[in-house]
Amino acid sequence: MAPAPVTLHLRAESKPMEHRSALTPTTAKALADAGYKIIIERSTQRVFPDAEFEELGFPMVDEFCWPNAPKDEIIIGLKELPEESFPLVHEHVQFAHCYKDQGGWKDVLSRYRDGNGLLYDIEFLQDETGRRVAAFGFYAGFAGAAIGLLDWAWQLEHDELLPEVEWYPNETALIADVKKAVDGVVARKGVALPTTLVIGALGRCGSGAIDLLRKVGIPDEKMIKWDMAETAKGGPFQEIVNSDIFINCIYLSKQIAPFVTMESLNVPERKLSVIVDVSADTTNPFNPIPVYTVATTFKEPTVAVETVAGPKLSVCSIDHLPSLLPRESSETFSAALLPSLLSLNERESSRVWMDAKKLYDHHCSRL
Numbered sequence: 001m002a003p004a005p006v007t008l009h010l011r012a013e014s015k016p017m018e019h020r021s022a023l024t025p026t027t028a029k030a031l032a033d034a035g036y037k038i039i040i041e042r043s044t045q046r047v048f049p050d051a052e053f054e055e056l057g058f059p060m061v062d063e064f065c066w067p068n069a070p071k072d073e074i075i076i077g078l079k080e081l082p083e084e085s086f087p088l089v090h091e092h093v094q095f096a097h098c099y100k101d102q103g104g105w106k107d108v109l110s111r112y113r114d115g116n117g118l119l120y121d122i123e124f125l126q127d128e129t130g131r132r133v134a135a136f137g138f139y140a141g142f143a144g145a146a147i148g149l150l151d152w153a154w155q156l157e158h159d160e161l162l163p164e165v166e167w168y169p170n171e172t173a174l175i176a177d178v179k180k181a182v183d184g185v186v187a188r189k190g191v192a193l194p195t196t197l198v199i200g201a202l203g204r205c206g207s208g209a210i211d212l213l214r215k216v217g218i219p220d221e222k223m224i225k226w227d228m229a230e231t232a233k234g235g236p237f238q239e240i241v242n243s244d245i246f247i248n249c250i251y252l253s254k255q256i257a258p259f260v261t262m263e264s265l266n267v268p269e270r271k272l273s274v275i276v277d278v279s280a281d282t283t284n285p286f287n288p289i290p291v292y293t294v295a296t297t298f299k300e301p302t303v304a305v306e307t308v309a310g311p312k313l314s315v316c317s318i319d320h321l322p323s324l325l326p327r328e329s330s331e332t333f334s335a336a337l338l339p340s341l342l343s344l345n346e347r348e349s350s351r352v353w354m355d356a357k358k359l360y361d362h363h364c365s366r367l
């Protein structure tokens with residue numbers, strides 16, 4: 001007996017400034033060609049205009065109508081749902097940020113349980129080797145490094161925090177803007193290019209950060225690339241304090257010693273002026289950068305760290321950094337997710353989806 005056809009309902013993102021999409025016109029067409037029914041919610045902020053989906057013949061429905069969709073539709077999106085209390089009755093494919101004891105995790109997860117729904121958390125979809133099947137890591141690191149350099153250059157000529165950052169239509173435009181800011185302040189102020197320390201340099205995220213740094217002209221000798229071997233001794237690390245920019249790109253899975261503390265930062269010889277916490281484990285009790293508590297946004301991209309010694313210091317902790325380059329990051333991510341989506345019609349026997357359901361059941365048992 002052939003598996004029942006799958007209906008995927010692409011919901012509009014409600015998070016402010018979130019322009020990415022779990023499905024693109026390209027991947028939606030690939031799913032439709034494989035026999036899937038694809039329903040697209042209209043969106044006022046998605047980087048792919050509604051017309052790009054309409055031209056391919058997809059049925060379009062109202063923005064944010066997914067709560068009233070038939071129960072057999074699988075709702076696919078990216079970022080967390082709005083903070084509501086109504087039970088969730090559908091199967092959802094998304095990032096929910098509730099499996100690592102983040103603030104409010106019980107409230108989030110109980111909505112799925114109470115509605116007899118199901119969460120397939122994209123962060124934990126893994127192949128047979130344990131590697132994530134799809135991630136935005138590369139462009140998270142790429143965008144984080146860009147904002148780090150923009151902030152470093154801004155601080156040298158301004159007292160106020162870095163102003164709102166707008167999303168870019170493509171990588172070339174972003175690189176040009178960052179290079180202009182860095183080269184300009186170096187010429188005007190007579191300062192050296194910044195030394196940047198990247199922790200998690202061997203992963204997707206760290207690779208993206210290093211790629212951006214190179215493309216804007218930061219030489220390799222100005223980049224310190226650390227991974228698990230270098231952090232094994234446990235922090236806090238003086239090398240971070242001695243750098244101009246610190247970019248945290250680790251995947252936090254357990255408690256570790258903090259990389260920096262207020263004590264390690266409050267020294268007059270500190271050079272560090274910018275922290276980019278790409279990992280953005282802001283509410284995680286094991287956050288290895290416990291010197292800030294605010295998740296920043298593109299509208300307010302940094303928050304000041306109230307130090308009593310050394311230069312001014314700010315943190316960028318935007319948790320959807322790839323939305324700085326929404327079209328390219330969405331295309332890359334969705335293409336990587338596509339093979340797994342093509343097995344949704346056999347999700348009761350597909351290892352990727354079976355494991356995701358087991359993980360959901362495990363965390364529901366903790367409620």
